[in-house]
Amino acid sequence: MKRLLPLLLAAPLLLAQAPTASPPPSLANTSADQIIAAAPASAWAAIDPDDIMVMDTAAGQMVIQLAPLFAPAHVAAIKALVKAGRFDDGRIVRVQDNYVVQWAAKPLDGKEPVSQPPDVREQRVRAAPLPAEYERSAKGLAFTPSPFKDTYAEAGWIAGWQAARDRKAGTAWLAHCYGTVGVGRDMPPDTGDGAELYTVIGHGPRHLDRNIANVGRVLAGIEPHAALPRGTEALGFYKDEAQRVKIARVRLASQIPGFPAWQMMDTASPSFAQVVQARANRTGFFVRPAGAADLCTLKVPVREAK
Numbered sequence: 001m002k003r004l005l006p007l008l009l010a011a012p013l014l015l016a017q018a019p020t021a022s023p024p025p026s027l028a029n030t031s032a033d034q035i036i037a038a039a040p041a042s043a044w045a046a047i048d049p050d051d052i053m054v055m056d057t058a059a060g061q062m063v064i065q066l067a068p069l070f071a072p073a074h075v076a077a078i079k080a081l082v083k084a085g086r087f088d089d090g091r092i093v094r095v096q097d098n099y100v101v102q103w104a105a106k107p108l109d110g111k112e113p114v115s116q117p118p119d120v121r122e123q124r125v126r127a128a129p130l131p132a133e134y135e136r137s138a139k140g141l142a143f144t145p146s147p148f149k150d151t152y153a154e155a156g157w158i159a160g161w162q163a164a165r166d167r168k169a170g171t172a173w174l175a176h177c178y179g180t181v182g183v184g185r186d187m188p189p190d191t192g193d194g195a196e197l198y199t200v201i202g203h204g205p206r207h208l209d210r211n212i213a214n215v216g217r218v219l220a221g222i223e224p225h226a227a228l229p230r231g232t233e234a235l236g237f238y239k240d241e242a243q244r245v246k247i248a249r250v251r252l253a254s255q256i257p258g259f260p261a262w263q264m265m266d267t268a269s270p271s272f273a274q275v276v277q278a279r280a281n282r283t284g285f286f287v288r289p290a291g292a293a294d295l296c297t298l299k300v301p302v303r304e305a306k
Contacts, residue, residue: 032278035271036301043271044263045160046305051075052219052253052262053082055103057092058246059228062199063223063253064181064260067158067214070174071133074213075181076302077194079252081105087250095228096236098202102184103247105195132191134210135173138165143172144267148292149282152206155295157267162295164209174214177204177296179222183213201226203222204296219262219302225238260304273299 004018053064055156068075086105094102144164145156153164158172161225165172176182180200192213199218208214226244231238238244253259267271 001164006231028275029283031045031284032275033281035274035278036090036265039265039269039271040302042268044305045266046159047219047255047262047264047302049259049261050079052259053216053250054253054259055087055221055250056248057103057225058081058248059092059110060221060224062198062225063262063266065219066172066181066216067161070136071159071183071213073130074133074215076216078183078197079129081194082250082252083106083255085249087247090247092171092225092228092238092245092247092249094198094235094237095201095230098170099200099205100198101201101225102196102198103245104184105289113234118160123300129189130191130193130213132189133213135166135171138167138172139172143174144272146295146298147276148294150295152209156268157272157300160264160267162300163299164295173210175204175295175300176200176206176208176212176214177217178202179218179299180214181216182208182217183215185212197223197236204294206247206296263303263305265301267300272300 001257045186049064053066055062055064066075066078066126087103088106090103090105092101092103094100098100113272141158143156143158143163145154147261148155150164152175155162155164155175157163157282162175164173164175164179174180178200181191182198182200183194184196184198188302194215197215199222202224225245229243229245230236253262274297276293280291281289
């Protein structure tokens with residue numbers, strides 16, 4: 001059956017210093033962009049090129065960072081599919097407004113990916129199911145808490161990722177925000193095999209947290225894909241092959257000679273704490289700054305390495 005999104009470093013945890021509730025006077029009129037531009041080299045962390053997936057489609061190039069820290073089995077499966085060329089000549093099969101863009105690898109029989117409603121069965125591409133990597137043990141993860149309340153859980157950042165945790169259960173997970181990349185799946189107990197992926201192109205669907213294998217985020221190139229025509233079938237699937245967007249090739253950055261190196265801001269750094277406060281206390285155009293921000297608004301800065 002078609003795998004879809006449902007509608008739906010010590011123990012105990014090391015707590016990094018949370019940002020203060022308001023910016024210091026010296027930063028009162030400093031924008032987040034200015035803070036990011038002035039951040040020292042020590043505020044940036046390198047992204048492993050083996051964790052960067054580069055997808056070239058008829059709409060453009062999308063650069064994706066994978067998250068083996070949170071979904072190691074799914075990420076390993078995705079990398080194996082990439083190295084086997086399974087995504088080459090695949091298709092973007094679904095574009096649902098304010099929700100997701102979804103794409104599929106080419107099936108093992110070599111036929112073009114099928115885009116059909118969830119009651120249509122198609123060939124499976126794995127022999128054994130992957131674990132349900134929807135959350136993980138928080139043991140050993142340094143958690144930088146957000147200074148602002150969150151509707152869903154205690155929110156913050158782990159190793160450069162927007163995340164949340166449950167202290168009582170001792171678990172942590174990645175949050176679904178704009179640009180999140182996850183694994184399409186069927187109804188439980190199916191967990192997805194990595195052959196169908198999606199990225200969020202709307203308001204962060206946090207109700208999907210802990211229900212889908214969240215495997216990464218888009219670093220660059222989401223814009224032309226978010227602007228693709230919306231599918232007219234149920235859940236935004238494309239009806240005709242002519243509508244589906246061709247995937248030319250997908251590679252890991254480590255497979256591409258000369259591909260630019262990427263960095264993400266260290267979410268435990270003073271610079272990131274300043275970015276958080278600047279985004280919560282905007283000036284200039286703003287007559288009444290919010291004094292707060294939700295987790296998905298507080299994106300982790302990323303950049304090509306200088």
